[in-house]
Amino acid sequence: MPALSLPTSAELDALKKFDTPTVCNALEVLRPSRRGYGYTTEPLVCCFPELGPMVGFARTATIRSMHPKEGDPAEIKEQRLAYYSSIEEGPRPSIVVLQDIDPMPGYGSFWGEVQSNVHKGLGALGTITNGCVRDIPDCAPGFQFMAATIKPSHAFVHVVEIGVEVTVCGMIVKPFDLIHADRHGAVVIPYDLAAKVPEAAALVARKERLVIEASRKPGFSVAELRKAFAAQQDIH
Numbered sequence: 001m002p003a004l005s006l007p008t009s010a011e012l013d014a015l016k017k018f019d020t021p022t023v024c025n026a027l028e029v030l031r032p033s034r035r036g037y038g039y040t041t042e043p044l045v046c047c048f049p050e051l052g053p054m055v056g057f058a059r060t061a062t063i064r065s066m067h068p069k070e071g072d073p074a075e076i077k078e079q080r081l082a083y084y085s086s087i088e089e090g091p092r093p094s095i096v097v098l099q100d101i102d103p104m105p106g107y108g109s110f111w112g113e114v115q116s117n118v119h120k121g122l123g124a125l126g127t128i129t130n131g132c133v134r135d136i137p138d139c140a141p142g143f144q145f146m147a148a149t150i151k152p153s154h155a156f157v158h159v160v161e162i163g164v165e166v167t168v169c170g171m172i173v174k175p176f177d178l179i180h181a182d183r184h185g186a187v188v189i190p191y192d193l194a195a196k197v198p199e200a201a202a203l204v205a206r207k208e209r210l211v212i213e214a215s216r217k218p219g220f221s222v223a224e225l226r227k228a229f230a231a232q233q234d235i236h
Contacts, residue, residue, distance in 0.1 A: 006057075006091050007178060007194040014198050015055045015189070020182045023189065026200035030193050040185035041170030044128070047136055047145035049183035054125040054144050056095040058177040058188075059087050060166045063098050063131060065108030065157035076158075083159045084122065090176055092123040097173045099166035100131030106148055108155020109134040116140040128179070128186050130168045146181060207232045 007015075015023065020039075027034040061083060069076055087094060096119055100106060111127055112135035119127070119140075126144025127133070132151040139145065148169065163175045171186055173179070178189045189197065214220060214228040 004191040007191060011194050012055045012093075015180055015194065016053050018180075018197070018201055019053060020180055020184045020187055022201050022204070023180045023197055024187050025204045026197045027187065027189065027193060029200040029204060030196055031190070037172075039171055039187040040128075040168070042130070042148070044146045044148060044169055044185055045133075045150060046183040047133065047139075047147070047150075051126075051142065051144050053180060053182040054093075054095060055178070055180050056093040056125045057091040058097050058173050058175060058179050059090065059094045059124070060097050060099075060164055060173055060175050061086070061162045062101045062160040062164060062166060063110050063129075063157060064100070064102045064160055065110070065131070065155040066102045066104060068156045069158040079159065079162075083162050084118070086162050087119060087122045087124060094122075094124045095179045095181065096124050096127040096129075097166055097168055097179070098127060098129040098131060099168050100129060101160065105130050106132035106151055108132070108153050108157045109151050110154070110157045111135075111139075111145060111147070112154065113138040113140075116143040116145070119143070126181075128168055128171075128181060144181070146186065203235065206235050210235070 024039055087096065098110060109132045111133040116139035120143045128146045130148045132149040133145040133147040134150065134152055165172065165174050173188060178191060178194060180187050180189055210231050211228045214224050
């Protein structure tokens with residue numbers, strides 16, 4: 001578990017009011033270096049955009065699907081149960097971040113009707129993966145799929161490592177990281193900034209509003225744009 005205090009339920013609820021680009025904007029204000037990392041940089045298919053943003057604590061693992069898992073069947077069964085225990089344990093709600101480490105990620109799907117229901121029952125809101133998903137119409141209601149692709153088969157999919165640092169679509173994630181995700185992608189929110197995001201987001205919105213409102217007025221010109229940019233500097 002992380003040494004820092006977990007964000008509160010109220011803070012998580014406040015974060016759900018914003019889309020992920022707005023959260024990224026706020027993090028850039030709070031910690032300028034975050035402009036260049038901490039978010040997905042490769043495409044993701046958001047299967048249920050109508051669900052809106054999900055905010056939760058990461059559970060991580062790596063998977064493969066191109067070849068069967070080798071080893072003692074009893075040990076394989078115990079590892080599978082250990083994986084599910086890792087989903088159940090720790091802060092909730094959770095978001096399951098799975099890195100497919102095969103040479104061809106998404107050869108087979110870990111996610112479908114059964115896994116979505118099992119993971120939802122264990123407190124997960126959804127998944128983010130560079131692999132694939134399937135059973136879109138039949139997955140657990142309210143469970144979000146964010147994946148690189150959609151495919152029909154699970155092939156030989158299996159968990160390789162549990163609770164490790166993963167990289168999914170350019171975003172590095174550690175176990176229990178706080179994640180915000182929606183149809184645009186996902187971003188990791190440092191615990192110490194979670195409570196500050198709403199105020200920073202409001203600041204960005206006030207600055208942006210000056211330019212947007214100016215651009216919608218009749219007779220808008222570069223001269224008016226220059227004035228709007230200048231006015232932004234006075235907003236703190």
